[in-house]
Amino acid sequence: MIDVLAFGDIVLDLIIPIEHFPIKEEDVQIAQCIKREAGGVCNFLIAASKLGLKAGIVGCIGDDENGRFIRDLLDKEGVNVTSINLMKGEKTAIVLVLVDKDGKHAFIGVHGVGIELCKAIDIDKIKSSKAIYTSGHTLIRSPSLDLTLEVMKKASDLRIPVFFDPGPLVDKIQPGILNDALANTGTLLLNSIEAKALTKTHKLEKASKILLKKGPKIIVIKLGANGCFIAQENFSIHLPSFKVPVVDTTGAGDSFNAAYIYGYLKKLPINHIGIIANAVGAIKVTRLGGGTQAPSRKELVDFLRRQTVATGINQLLEHLDE
Numbered sequence: 001m002i003d004v005l006a007f008g009d010i011v012l013d014l015i016i017p018i019e020h021f022p023i024k025e026e027d028v029q030i031a032q033c034i035k036r037e038a039g040g041v042c043n044f045l046i047a048a049s050k051l052g053l054k055a056g057i058v059g060c061i062g063d064d065e066n067g068r069f070i071r072d073l074l075d076k077e078g079v080n081v082t083s084i085n086l087m088k089g090e091k092t093a094i095v096l097v098l099v100d101k102d103g104k105h106a107f108i109g110v111h112g113v114g115i116e117l118c119k120a121i122d123i124d125k126i127k128s129s130k131a132i133y134t135s136g137h138t139l140i141r142s143p144s145l146d147l148t149l150e151v152m153k154k155a156s157d158l159r160i161p162v163f164f165d166p167g168p169l170v171d172k173i174q175p176g177i178l179n180d181a182l183a184n185t186g187t188l189l190l191n192s193i194e195a196k197a198l199t200k201t202h203k204l205e206k207a208s209k210i211l212l213k214k215g216p217k218i219i220v221i222k223l224g225a226n227g228c229f230i231a232q233e234n235f236s237i238h239l240p241s242f243k244v245p246v247v248d249t250t251g252a253g254d255s256f257n258a259a260y261i262y263g264y265l266k267k268l269p270i271n272h273i274g275i276i277a278n279a280v281g282a283i284k285v286t287r288l289g290g291g292t293q294a295p296s297r298k299e300l301v302d303f304l305r306r307q308t309v310a311t312g313i314n315q316l317l318e319h320l321d322e
Helices: 041-048 065-076 123-127 144-157 175-183 192-199 204-212 252-265 272-285 296-303 314-322
Strands: 002-007 010-017 035-040 054-060 078-088 091-101 105-110 131-137 164-165 186-192 218-222 228-232 237-238
Touching: 002 041, 002 123, 002 144, 002 252, 010 054, 010 065, 010 192, 035 041, 035 065, 041 252, 054 065, 054 314, 065 218, 078 175, 091 237, 123 131, 123 144, 131 144, 144 164, 144 175, 144 252, 164 228, 164 252, 175 192, 186 192, 186 204, 186 252, 186 314, 192 204, 192 218, 204 228, 204 237, 218 252, 218 272, 228 272, 228 314, 237 272, 296 314
Parallel strands: 002 054, 002 131, 010 091, 054 078, 131 164, 164 186, 186 218
Antiparallel strands: 010 035, 091 105, 218 228, 228 237
């Protein structure tokens, strides 16, 4: 059985460290390297696999070197790739990721087949998964948006937990489509910018209440260096993050999501889930690159052992040692 099955958004990341933002006309900057990574939902999948979850993906890649690189890397990292569809004559989507010395980044996307899904969804794949994960990238255009909504509805009807991250393109999703997605979402994972875009407020408590009325049972707002805010009906908690040197924030949100689902499937208390997610995100930002730089379960435990001053860490470690 698959622990978490993700849908769509398979892209290749080309990560280029730069000296500074903004990049001005005729500006010349020297990059020390160009790092090739499996990006998009692959960041999430690899992070989940590193934590010990059995992760799988349904989606498409082009019949090109980039597509084969992604498939081989995911397979090497322990991700189930049997439902990746290689589309002949098509190109794999590419994202150019610029990262400055403070770890801030900007993205330039090149269209490909990465957000496409197979024309028919295998219901048995959904039934044999403990959780479903998808993002807003697959809700931008047909046919992927129709198939994504179908997956979310079927999983919800089967009472399989649905985790949804609308992502930075949330304002590109048609309101009706987004409402349908939220209606079939169990846990909504988003950052503070996306939460404000959806609710028109920067107040976390108010934004969470608005979002809970749209269908999700749990709202998780990622706050970067400020940790995360988790809300359910009649309950909310803010969990601070860990102070670490920032190298690259690429894939940090995806790694956070993977860790949150890991804790959820382990049936940990919600405050412990938030601590784990914050810790995995914090470790990731200390390293250049995406999901391959996410921590293993052992690295997570070792990191937490060095943070025993934080509330709840010792009790959490007892759960992780079981």
